[in-house]
Amino acid sequence: MSEDTETHARLGEIGLTNFAPYLMNRIMGRYNAMIREEMADVGLTTPKMRTLAVLSVVEGPLIRELAVYTVVEQSTLSRALDQLQTEGLIRREADASDSRAVRVFLTDAGRATFETLWPHMATSAARLFKGIPDEEQRAFVATLQKMLANIRKHEI
Amino acid sequence: MSEDTETHARLGEIGLTNFAPYLMNRIMGRYNAMIREEMADVGLTTPKMRTLAVLSVVEGPLIRELAVYTVVEQSTLSRALDQLQTEGLIRREADASDSRAVRVFLTDAGRATFETLWPHMATSAARLFKGIPDEEQRAFVATLQKMLANIRKHEI
DNA sequence: GAAGGATATTTGCATTTGCATTTAATTCTG
């Protein structure tokens, strides 16, 4: 099936505000900017903040897995981990069965730092959904999960 | 109303894959990466590609408006416009009533370039929604529009 | 109508980013 020969409605016909990727970029652009401004005060960049968030939920992932979860380039992540390690918020640990691989863990200090961050993230997320009924929110998340399954490259 | 004292469910309780901002970042990370890889072949960066896309729909916006639409920092956009102008894809034009302001227009060459890009963008967008019924897609976009209204800082 | 403040864009500069490469270790194949 050659997708090249498919015909698509023009963007002008759909309209920018009916084109889902446009809306999602606009929304996440603002959401991420809000979080970033708040985190900058505490000396955290987006990759560092996301690392803490994911590690609060996922125990000891490999660095390459963490790169997928955080949606951060592996080389960028590697450097973010250097900083977090220096600050004592995470620790790297060699994988038991594969000595190329490195697993990453939150330290107690890292977990404590994330606890102070999370309310800001949760508040921003709640603001996104203000005035949107629970049922609609659940349907929205369900659609997002299907979309991720459609597009993801990695099995995690 | 102090939001600082609100209590939020922990991220661990919600689960990463039920947290909408996480899902949206994962999805748009992959979507944007796919587009970026394809555009790199043609010498277009994300800011340049988005500029062409928005200009195909919005006639002669101010640069600061274009920055909002494209979700690109204004200084970054300014430099992207330099390149697009050099390549003959857009032109800047002084605003009639405010000589500080600059309006941006697609040239014929720019429009032609976008026409070749759009099928890729549309195909990637369609892939996101593969297997998702039309009705669900419409509901999803409607929710996105509400979310944008909730979070946007600018009146455009 | 002049001065002070606001706004639109560009530019200087230091930081961040990402691609490509390197290093190190593992797995596959004949």
Next chain:
DNA sequence: CAGAATTAAATGCAAATGCAAATATCCTTC
């Protein structure tokens, strides 16, 4: 089991980014 191919992570380096400052213009107010 040797050697080739693959994989994980770190690093060198050029390019992209974003903040802050500069420049130019406009608006307000007295």
